[in-house]
Amino acid sequence: MKNVLSVSASRRSVLKKSFALTCLTVMGVSGLAVPHISFAAALSQAERDSMTPDDVIEHFRQGNLRFRENRPAEHDYIGQKRSSAAGQYPAAVILSCIDSRAPAEIILDAGIGETFNSRVAGNISNPDILGSMEFACAVAGAKLVLVMGHTGCGAVRGAIDNAELGNLTGLLDKIKPAIAKTDYNGERKGSNYDFVDAVARKNVELTVESIRRDSQVLKNLEDTGKIKIIGSMYHLNGGVVDFYDA
Numbered sequence: 001m002k003n004v005l006s007v008s009a010s011r012r013s014v015l016k017k018s019f020a021l022t023c024l025t026v027m028g029v030s031g032l033a034v035p036h037i038s039f040a041a042a043l044s045q046a047e048r049d050s051m052t053p054d055d056v057i058e059h060f061r062q063g064n065l066r067f068r069e070n071r072p073a074e075h076d077y078i079g080q081k082r083s084s085a086a087g088q089y090p091a092a093v094i095l096s097c098i099d100s101r102a103p104a105e106i107i108l109d110a111g112i113g114e115t116f117n118s119r120v121a122g123n124i125s126n127p128d129i130l131g132s133m134e135f136a137c138a139v140a141g142a143k144l145v146l147v148m149g150h151t152g153c154g155a156v157r158g159a160i161d162n163a164e165l166g167n168l169t170g171l172l173d174k175i176k177p178a179i180a181k182t183d184y185n186g187e188r189k190g191s192n193y194d195f196v197d198a199v200a201r202k203n204v205e206l207t208v209e210s211i212r213r214d215s216q217v218l219k220n221l222e223d224t225g226k227i228k229i230i231g232s233m234y235h236l237n238g239g240v241v242d243f244y245d246a
């Protein structure tokens with residue numbers, strides 16, 4: 001891991017510079033030849049608070065682009081660890097699948113202290129996850145709830161195939177409403193990954209709906225413009241994250 005920030009410049013001034021550059025990127029002038037500099041330290045409260053929910057989405061869009069182009073930020077993880085030890089100001093809470101191939105921070109090129117993370121097979125919601133999200137947004141000030149499904153999801157396939165195993169059976173039952181609600185002309189089987197991916201997209205959509213329905217706290221924050229709740233899909237092939245923020 002290269003540490004480009006171990007030079008004598010003060011960590012704070014480098015952070016200001018990197019944040020300014022990130023702001024340039026998120027403010028829609030990313031077409032300019034602005035060199036990317038990673039956060040020297042974790043987000044400060046002022047920096048996180050200055051971002052709108054749309055800024056956070058654009059921040060992740062740019063991070064995913066860097067990931068896909070194999071030019072990730074040169075994270076100073078030790079600096080981020082140090083600066084976030086006394087307090088954290090993450091910009092988002094992400095609900096994603098446990099799949100080992102879909103690690104949210106890596107595919108969004110996010111550092112320590114930037115995101116809360118909730119991971120569960122099939123990225124479904126439940127009261128404990130909602131409570132975690134409510135803490136993330138209403139208490140800790142995160143601006144975005146990002147539900148992230150992915151292609152080739154084994155949990156979705158398991159739900160389609162009616163897999164049964166201990167506690168997993170009940171978890172897969174929570175994905176099953178998405179199967180019935182998926183419009184699909186073709187073979188509706190777990191062996192058809194085109195169908196599996198269509199169900200995974202519908203599952204993301206239903207999870208987003210369930211968050212609004214089951215959490216008055218998060219719905220109020222969204223209705224007043226303080227946060228956004230959106231879905232997304234990560235494509236194992238190609239590495240693109242599609243954000244459903246339109």
Ligand SMILES: [Zn+2]
Nearest residue numbers: 097099153154
């Ligand atoms: Zn999965």
